[in-house]
Amino acid sequence: MIKAAPMRALLLLGPLLVFLGLFFVWPLVTVIAQSVSDPSVSRVLNRTAAAIDGWDGTGVPSAEVQAAFRADVVANTDDMAMGDVTRRLNATKSGFRSLMGKTVSAVKEDPDIDLARIDDRWTDTAYWQAIQDNASPYTDAFLLAALDLERDKSGNIAAMPEGTSANATILLRTLWTAGVVTFCCLVIGLPYAMIAASVQGWKRSVLLGAVLLPLWTSLLVRTAAWMIILQDNGIINQALMGLGVISQPLALIYNRFGVVLAMTHVLLPFMVLPIYSVLLTVPGNLMNAAASLGAHPVRAFLRVLLPLSFRGVVSGTLLVFMAAIGYYITPALLGGASDQMLSSVIAFYATGSANWSMAAALGLILLVLTLILYAVYNRLSRDPVEAR
């Protein structure tokens, strides 16, 4: 009977473990693999890649390597793939474009031709070096590019030239927007949670209901609601123009203001609820005790209630920030082109320009950031007694 228990647990857990292994863990592993994989050169020049691995990088590679290269060129039937290879090699060492064009047609005519006779450049170490550098099926180029970094000629990590890539800007913008949203949620949510915890009866029900109702309502509906309210002929602009405060509609949508406002609305419950649940465990007469001992209400607040709610504040802050950095729908609908966050850029690389490796590299950065925040949250939100 005792031996049957773990077996039964395994049978019950098994289906979900398999399901999540297949459809949750595997996709994430695919993202990680994709972000460091670069098969375009190694797939077409697979013999060369294997042969050139042992080359010491001086002079010109041995006859076997050159033969492997010719064999790869002859064996390849996919012109598109070869074009990819050429582009990649040309990016490392300019001059490859014309060299490859010449070489491919010459080798296809005579598979045993001496490469040096086709073009002098095949006696130049730098060209073979470029092939060796690109031969590995793994690369850190995409991960570096996600941070606007690249490897220079000598292989050291260096910043990309100004203006070539906006990834770092977008990463900073994502963190900044998420930070502003978190700050707004905290400033609005902390007093709200304190009031909700301090009142009783129907007042408390109303205050909690107001937080739970949006949480229960579809995110899409809430975002649509903000679009309707904030648009040029929306209710706010109409009211202000009717009152004569403004003569032209204010731009409230398709800018940072709209994104921050709507995201604050959407994420506010995640700030209020953790703080509220921590405050519920605080005895209600503590503030009275502080007051009766002569503390000014402000002082009582700062020295008693605020420290006691700190655990909830930290949980809420982490929760809101973690959710905010991965947001896609709200910035996509309410933001302009310069308000797009990391998720939008990942979606653009994946679906818009089919640059899967770049999408995966940016995705990996977002994933790692989120998991670190979650690990901290998980650690802090555990029962303090148990954690000790």
Add this chain to the structure above:
Amino acid sequence: MMAMSLFKSVYATLIVGFLVAPLLVVLPLAFTSGAFLTYPIPSYSFRWFSELVENTVWSRAILNSLLIAGSTTVVATLLGTLAALGLRARNLVLSSQIRTLFLLPMVVPAVVLGVGMQALFVRFGINSTYLSVIVAHSVIAIPFVVISVSGALGGIDRRVERAAESLGARPHKVFFLVTLPLAMPGVASGAALAFATSLDEVVLTLFVAGPNQRTLARQMFSTLRENISPAIASAAFVIIVGTILVALLLLLMRRRSA
């Protein structure tokens, strides 16, 4: 002290307004007869609701959503409930790690998961099918089921089950006559949350669904991007009312079981 409590009331009212008003603003617009989503409403009509039913793009999307959300609910509730039962076992090795794994789909950014799922489903040859959408939605719906069923199971007094055992009930009988009925409210709210999650899912759907699996949420998302038609408000009305009905249903079930 008076000033303090007045300040508290005003502040609380303002924030309640901020939280609730956007939802209230949308509802009347569902009944506009005009072609734009603006106030004042020219006159009231059901024009945009009939658009939802008669326009095949919208009606197809609604049917797709019901089919996909329904299947997701079945898959997620089944797997999630079994797993929550498994997590009850005492001395389970790695139990906190397994629990964390079950909750992670809620944490991982949907776009990242979408990129990975699309790549994998394309490799399997099942991308842009109902299967791929249902699987994707189930993955992110499962945490809600695990949490709510675990919560209900945690509230069961184990002595009740032991009493049944000591009276000679076989394990499966204990399960079906004692454990499951007691856990039922948790299973039901888990199922409702799974349904709601699938109904509202956009990001994964963008990656793994084809044109034939266009869901209501997906259709709303692209309509919002292109032109804000009042059909949006009608669709939002349907979703809000649906949500309230499900919540009421759950409340009633809780009342009855309590």
